[in-house]
Amino acid sequence: MEVYFTIDKTAVAEFKDRGSKFLGYVFPVKSTDDVKACLGEVKKEHPKATHHCYAYRIGTDGLQFRANDDGEPSGSAGKPILGQIDSKQLTDVLIVVVRYFGGTLLGVPGLINAYKISASMVLQLVPVIQKNIEAKYRLSFDYTIMNEVMTVIKQQNCTVLSQELQLFCEMVIGIPKANEELCLLRLKDIYGLEVARNHV
Structure with a gap:
């Protein structure tokens, strides 16, 4: 492997499902410190959100990664977000999806779908770049x-x-x-x- 794929811009996308609002944020990151800083920014911007779920993959070997459900049912948020990063074979990327609960429970399949779509939508807004x-x-x-x-x-x-x-x-x-x-x-x-x- 001589090249890897990443992004160098940030973006936000919005997705709604049965009253719940999902805001997907994407950031280029180089370290877990960058992740913490970006996550902090999003939490400061949306202190009243029900959940701040996220996933990231870092490093040219892609071995540093994490998927966090932030209180959503296990595997219903972080994993689908990470799945979108991986489907594009990206690294040095953080996606945070902020959820405002709309009163209707979406169920695990609904949540997986919502987080997946939010991550996919925001990734479509940033150009993928190839780096050596x-x-x-x-x-x-x-x-x-x-x-x-x-x-x-x-x-x-x-x-x-x-x-x-x-x-x-x-x-x-x-x-x-x-x-x-x-x-x-x-x-x-x-x-x-x-x-x-x-x-x-």
Whole structure:
């Protein structure tokens, strides 16, 4: 796997069923801290809502995920939301569905359907983007070879994740897995540049 799919925009969609109102929110997230912050925002916006159900999947391996029913019957909310994220093979995505109870019980099948539709509707509002899975490397070099280093970074489609540029420069870059070998060869050709795998 050399690429993954995610989103970079937020959106809101509304779905109604027998008086209950469901508001689906989608957020791009990179960590559980991002999840907490987004969830906090939604709860602040809808303090009187009956439920704030959500699901997320994080990381290029997609191994970090959670589905939360927030008081709805087990498996009736978080799972269908996560199911929509997975059906599009997305990661680094959080969907929160806020429910205002309308007085009529929907039953578990009705709830599953409502949460699934809300998640599906909000995902249709944001474009899916393809990103390269990157390997992280730390570069250490003298400022005099900055141009050479930047040339390779641009040509090889790398992402600069952090940099400290003084007389002596430190940079952490993400190299797309697809051209990792070639990029490393090119970087190692630059005299005076130290390249190390970054495991953070």
